[in-house]
Ligand SMILES: Nc1ncnc2c1ncn2[C@@H]1O[C@H](COP(=O)(O)OP(=O)(O)OP(=O)(O)O)[C@@H](O)[C@H]1O
Ligand SMILES: Nc1ncnc2c1ncn2[C@@H]1O[C@H](COP(=O)(O)OP(=O)(O)OP(=O)(O)O)[C@@H](O)[C@H]1O
Ligand SMILES: [Mg+2]
């Protein structure tokens with residue numbers, strides 16, 4: 001969410017956003033077809049390098065963002081480890097039945113989850129939404145109607161945080177005292193969420209009207225204030241990905257962590 | 266002269282409202298005319314502009330039908346609500362958005378951006394500046410710049426200066442006069458002193474949205490004075506007539522020795538920096554303090570701080586108590602936000618007004634007469650069941666005032682409670698506050714209107730650049746500032 | 758009336774979607790924490806990820822809105838750094854399409870809790886379908902798989918059916934829905 005956090009611009013920021021997203025997508029599809037956990041682990045290191053050294057965000061922020069990743073590992077793997085099918089039983093206790101197959105399958109899912117998360121977050125941390133949508137219009141021919149709606153809506157989000165503050169003021173000024181305990185919490189939730197939602201809808205509506213008043217239309221061509229192009233950095237990015245992939249395959253064969261090469265079996 | 270826009274027999278009705286807002290309404294605008302549309306708050310002026318531009322019904326679906334309607338080929342619209350008209354977060358992007366719509370080549374955009382900013386007198390080192398960080402006056406001028414970028418033949422301006430200080434008002438009008446010279450210009454405005462000499466035609470609407478006068482400015486102001494008076498519409502000299510009809514009785518100066526509001530060495534923080542400092546200021550029961558100062562001086566900041574909504578240091582005592590220790594704060598102090606929408610917490614006009622009373626456990630029999638009477642005073646009695654957000658801007662403002670003061674707390678803080686009001690409602694608000702003041706309440710009010718300072722207040726706090734520059738009685742203030750700020754004296 | 762979605766419809770849909778996009782993003786860690794309890798209890802809250810489509814549709818009531826909302830919400834979750842990366846987009850597309858189909862099956866004429874719940878169920882099924890390829894869930898023990906199905910569908914009904922409907926009812930009271938819904942025929946008739 002590169003909306004209002006400051007960061008250093010790196011080469012990852014300069015990649016054409018559509019191309020970046022396209023490759024992230026290809027990676028995703030390819031990843032689903034990898035069933036060898038060893039490749040995944042090397043792969044993960046390759047993406048971690050991007051995350052840790054090239055997003056241009058401060059360490060502390062990166063660490064905080066990383067915490068939920070570990071949860072992802074757990075959520076993606078545990079059910080499969082404990083309850084997956086398999087023949088070679090390692091452990092059995094009541095419903096829990098850990099088998100060798102299910103264990104590795106679970107592990108595989110965990111690593112895959114983490115890689116998705118890293119790639120996704122690297123993308124999010126290095127892409128300004130405005131450029132992303134300009135690029136969508138220019139390279140992917142997304143209709144301006146949708147692209148500008150996204151840009152306007154993304155801009156409204158920080159305003160909503162202010163709105164929440166305002167609402168808090170209003171309730172305080174008018175002398176509202178929400179009760180304590182669960183009921184108080186529920187009342188509070190309701191007295192914030194509904195106005196916030198309706199407020200945002202009204203704001204969005206007004207902006208749409210203002211856009212029409214400025215002769216925004218979907219028909220015909222438009223010119224663009226920001227021209228998003230391709231550059232050499234895009235090549236660097238593509239080469240990096242190819243290198244990581246090839247290396248992961250190579251290393252997985254040469255230096256495997258586990259003997260299993262296909263978790264589906 | 267050719268016609269640039271017209272409607273014939275328009276009927277229009279908002280969904281869920283029983284009556285029609287416009288019934289068989291016809292109007293036509295000629296090329297090059299400068300038209301001022303006047304009418305009481307809620308008469309449908311903003312709605313009319315939206316119809317004439319085709320925003321209704323194309324962008325906003327409102328049931329309407331006409332026998333004939335022609336909208337101008339190229340028009341620009343300055344909205345009444347200053348914050349809802351920007352489409353992009355940065356100054357340059359905002360103007361570029363218009364240029365993109367007009368298919369101006371990218372290479373020429375920067376030149377145009379500078380050109381339009383220059384035209385409205387805005388200078389930035391780097392126009393890639395966040396719009397949020399601009400002061401009210403700058404925002405308004407930026408809005409004009411992006412309207413001008415459309416190179417419109419017809420300009421529709423809906424109260425472009427409602428919240429500006431006198432300096433900003435003058436600058437904005439100077440800009441409009443300069444760029445509107447050869448265009449058709451349609452203006453809706455309550456503060457008419459600055460525009461009268463610019464317009465040549467005046468259209469008068471009554472409360473029902475019916476045209477009651479339409480003609481050259483001199484004719485209308487000369488022969489319809491009684492009508493203007495009756496409908497409570499601003500006209501040049503309305504203050505003089507008002508004061509003649511109701512000469513302000515000399516206000517007894519407060520006698521109490523104990524101030525109801527006492528500030529000393531009071532600093533207000535926004536983030537880590539001090540935005541405002543008040544060395545010492547007092548207000549007594551029966552005082553009406555007006556807070557004045559240019560846009561961005563810190564007036565709203567002061568009121569918010571006194572409401573304990575910002576981080577502060579120093580002393581602020583209400584009724585002899587530290588304000589942070591007061592239990593049930595809202596029982597003693599009322600507050601009206603600068604933006605009326607900020608304070609609505611219920612779903613209908615009636616409920617909004619009744620809200621504080623309900624919190625106080627009044628019975629329905631007690632609430633109903635009180636609320637109805639107040640809504641009547643503020644001319645909102647016909648809108649009791651609609652949502653506060655559906656009111657016109659002036660109506661919203663009045664509702665926010667009514668809802669805040671309904672409990673008649675002993676200290677009342679108001680942030681520009683009279684902007685966007687017609688004459689009748691302005692005086693209604695002022696008279697009600699005056700009545701409260703006479704009962705011994707303390708009124709503290711931010712305003713840009715010098716007439717209010719002069720004829721209603723007992724005390725002036727003037728804020729300059731985040732500092733209290735002056736705390737003195739109105740008499741003293743006027744005396745010492747007459748030669749400096751002689752810029753606006755509507756009356757004399 | 759113009760064909761298709763107007764700019765106002767699109768912008769309103771997308772803002773609703775992005776608000777839920779934030780909730781989707783926050784839901785990730787919550788889901789993670791709850792899932793440590795085991796036995797797919799976490800699936801009961803999975804239904805939150807279908808809600809954007811239903812809420813947006815119930816507010817605006819036009820064809821295409823449900824799909825757009827769910828895709829936009831997924832896109833939002835993705836650009837806010839959601840834990841599932843681009844996979845989110847695929848789930849969003851599937852879930853949005855499923856909900857859209859339900860609304861279309863009723864010819865976009867019904868806006869009650871039952872339709873909302875059906876849309877929740879459809880989205881749940883769509884997500885399960887995708888999970889079949891994506892999460893190897895076919896390899897779970899049968900009883901476990903059944904619990905997964907049951908809890909996820911129940912969650913879909915609870916959150917994107919019942920809760921979403923109540924939420925929109927509360928929003929209707931604020932009058933904001935009048936802004937975006939087409940005006941009624943009676944209103945036009947009243948013009949005379
Ligand atoms: N969406 C809506 N639903 C119902 N009533 C509405 C809606 N919008 C406006 N109105 C009503 O229509 C009337 C005209 O509103 P409009 O904003 O045009 O007034 P105005 O003349 O511009 O007033 P002001 O000077 O206060 O800005 C008002 O009484 C208002 O309450
Ligand atoms: N939320 C905020 N965060 C930081 N600074 C702010 C904020 N709101 C206002 N300011 C700044 O504080 C200063 C005082 O603003 P304030 O709103 O008090 O001005 P004002 O005197 O009420 O002006 P106006 O006449 O335009 O209402 C301005 O420089 C403004 O930019
Ligand atoms: Mg108006």
Ligand SMILES: [Mg+2]
Pocket residue numbers: 564565566603680
């Ligand atoms: Mg202010």
